[in-house]
Amino acid sequence: MKNQITNAISDFFFEYETPRQVLVRNRRVGVVCRIIQLGVLAYIIGWVFIYEKGYQSTDIAVGSVFTKMKGVGYSSMNGTERIWDVADYVFPSQGDASFVVMTNYIITEGQKMGKCPELHGKHNCSSSADCEGGSFKRQMTGECVNETKTCQVLAWCPVEDDLVIPDPPMLMSAENYTLFIKNSVTFPLFGVSRSNLVEGIDAGYISKCLYHPESAPLCPIFRLGDIVKQSGFNFETIATVGGAIGIVVDWTCNFDVAVTHCKPKYTFHGLYGNPAETDKARASVGYNFRYAKHYMEDKIQKRTLLKVFGIRFDIIVQSLARKFDIIPTLTAIGSGVGIFGVATVVCDLVLLYLLPKRAFYKNMKFKYTDTHTQK
Amino acid sequence: MKNQITNAISDFFFEYETPRQVLVRNRRVGVVCRIIQLGVLAYIIGWVFIYEKGYQSTDIAVGSVFTKMKGVGYSSMNGTERIWDVADYVFPSQGDASFVVMTNYIITEGQKMGKCPELHGKHNCSSSADCEGGSFKRQMTGECVNETKTCQVLAWCPVEDDLVIPDPPMLMSAENYTLFIKNSVTFPLFGVSRSNLVEGIDAGYISKCLYHPESAPLCPIFRLGDIVKQSGFNFETIATVGGAIGIVVDWTCNFDVAVTHCKPKYTFHGLYGNPAETDKARASVGYNFRYAKHYMEDKIQKRTLLKVFGIRFDIIVQSLARKFDIIPTLTAIGSGVGIFGVATVVCDLVLLYLLPKRAFYKNMKFKYTDTHTQK
């Protein structure tokens, strides 16, 4: 018994099985099959390996973004000059990846809680009967104000008049503001961290550079007017009614070469409200929100309401890193061999069913285990 | 020599190798093997290709979200009526993907920097000896205030009394607020951009629609009460103590069909503080934060402190797009051929080790290179 097992093992190790093959000497079949096989090989090496880099595994990054605006705005309304600095025109102030730069506004000063008539054009009435029933949009008192012919509401009074949007925008000077972006990304699978302040982008360079797609593609300081222009918007239009722009930081990296070649690429595109687009965009042009500054005056709580029109910037980090990995390499090779097998099957079909001498080749290829008549 | 190489190349091109095979005429083996082979084929075509769409590559989107609330709240406390509009109850105001709608609050007005006794129940004392040692939570002065029998602290005075949460909540009217979501996504691999304002969702439709899971699944305007209900919460409970709700915008798209079929699907679920869940959730029920409005009164800096209870909404964009790709297709075919090879190995094992005529088949299949005794 033990002897038998030893024999079986030694047989297993000292034997080697290789398939017996028919070597068909036929020009037509030979050329067709070799071309199919070379085609498969070319596909595997050329397409899967070289073009699609099938020997690499991929990873996307986790990252964080910090932004900082610079520049001072200037507005002049009814002879009152006003300066707008970063603390006034950026929302929120702490430098998030998504923020709004105010470019236009409707200001309603000195609002306090009380009862006052609605804006002309909204909730018109001829008598108190028209003002019954509280809408969820406004808290009506049920009275009709004679002077304005509109319903009286309980609200922050006086109510905001936003029927006319200032045009040209109050803060055209926003065009010259600059935006500084700091972005760090980590590819967890490959254990690589990168910052958009890559090699060569030092404090000296940053202090004087300005992003330009060709001449300074790595400078992380952007002029607002340039961003808007490259997104396909007209600055005055977007500054008047507001809009949203995505700044895509694209990290497409190949870690089989030096990590210093992994550099960000900046692109800009409108997110919503691009007037050049079709209906769906027009459905929702502009960007605005309301913001209040509260204060006490003569023991009464008051607020200054700002309807802010502005450009909303979303810094979107997009990443795809690739690196050599043994698993996809061998999977590609292994399935390539499988495709080779398909090529052989195709050639066999030609050989056994299409050639004039097919009966001869069939006989060569197959050996039959019984004495049935050969078809 | 040159002749030899030419010969070798012409041989290579004009020859074709195909494996010699034994055609076993045996019902049992034949049926078993054909069934195994058809099973493998059915798996590859049916499961990998049709069900799992193995011929497609996948991509996830980068996107941006903008939100806008509408509606006016109304509260009445000690006879004082108050209106809460968007600028008052949304934090932050600029329409982020993650924001809080205030539904309840504890207001502490007129706080100023000074020394005052702690709230009853915290840091009780009978003499100054009990108040020694500064805790990092409160800055104690080391004195015990006789009237309240609590330690004196250096703080914004008077200290906030948050022992009792108002119930019912101050702003039950929040149920009728509406939320408008704008979401645009880009699939970088496929170069496709989509917005949740899809074809047919134009300005006219948006102005009058309201989201409903069946009758208006694409309307991007949501009533807060509906969202809370579909998340499985009771509105009054969540409005009183606060809570967090995730609004998932699901982009599961197949770009082998027209891109207009790629539409968002909205679902709602509680993120934390679902009282129906187990211990771990109960560990951390509710959602609140403190917020201060600063002002000057008689040259002294004062603040109004709000402890805000609210519903925090997180718009979570989830995406998975698929499109035909030659690489996964051929990988699937290639490895399918490999699995076919496994089927052949299984059949061979049956043929050579289990059948009664196994010795005969073994002899047919194998040719031996030496004169050892045949087992």
Added chain:
Amino acid sequence: MKNQITNAISDFFFEYETPRQVLVRNRRVGVVCRIIQLGVLAYIIGWVFIYEKGYQSTDIAVGSVFTKMKGVGYSSMNGTERIWDVADYVFPSQGDASFVVMTNYIITEGQKMGKCPELHGKHNCSSSADCEGGSFKRQMTGECVNETKTCQVLAWCPVEDDLVIPDPPMLMSAENYTLFIKNSVTFPLFGVSRSNLVEGIDAGYISKCLYHPESAPLCPIFRLGDIVKQSGFNFETIATVGGAIGIVVDWTCNFDVAVTHCKPKYTFHGLYGNPAETDKARASVGYNFRYAKHYMEDKIQKRTLLKVFGIRFDIIVQSLARKFDIIPTLTAIGSGVGIFGVATVVCDLVLLYLLPKRAFYKNMKFKYTDTHTQK
């Protein structure tokens, strides 16, 4: 005709083809080939399946994060004691995944719109001629102020003096603040939701625990000093000039075992401004932003400007879940069979081109279809 088809089908089902093989009894070839084949097998089973878990598909999570700070800061400037609570030192206040804790500040009180001389050192002048031309950074009036020898600007006056950063920082007590993180993640492909308040982390535990890498790795409450230390920073340095720290919540989960084993892991690292790094980091040390509190005094709008230096925390959720899936399993097996085929090809090359008896083996393996001379 019908008979023929029936015949063909019955032939197809009752026949079975298996390749004929040469069983080479040769120690050298046998051992070499078996070792190659066992190596391939070991690679497929050991590396692809066991080490790289090639039988699993992967998924990344979507999630949401909520944070809450606790602790009170204390500063003393010119004899004025001041308390800083959460509503004062956290930006933004509502508990976002990305927030700033103020640790140092330069305060400029009582600013109002007006004309005043620039800070000494900026825009020095000897006469009005030096002040011509409005820069976009400052709105100059074109006058030179004699007393300070700097240009006059239209700005919030008096202008901020940020030449000297307070050192030691105003709020060193920030070291003892605590941060509470709530994080919930959902793996959409596997339909699994998890919260960082895992089994065993209940209200009782949270009320008294503090994160420690070894003794309390699951406690979601972190001391700021500990976070800064584990990120490799010196607290006093980062508190003075500001900095950014990433708190990575790592969800690396295997759903083939019980879902309760899926637990978060917290790590901390500096994002920007790590002074220990190379040039690119030094290019951009520190973190600060400007923040204004507006108020009315004697009918004039004024503001208190804060230049906030602080630690910015980014909670970064990193996730990778794995679960058994039939597709990658069979792809791995299928391509493994393909690699096996490559091993056979290598052995055949040895057999047919390197062995002394190669002519003999060639003759055994191949059958020729014509009468050309055998090479």
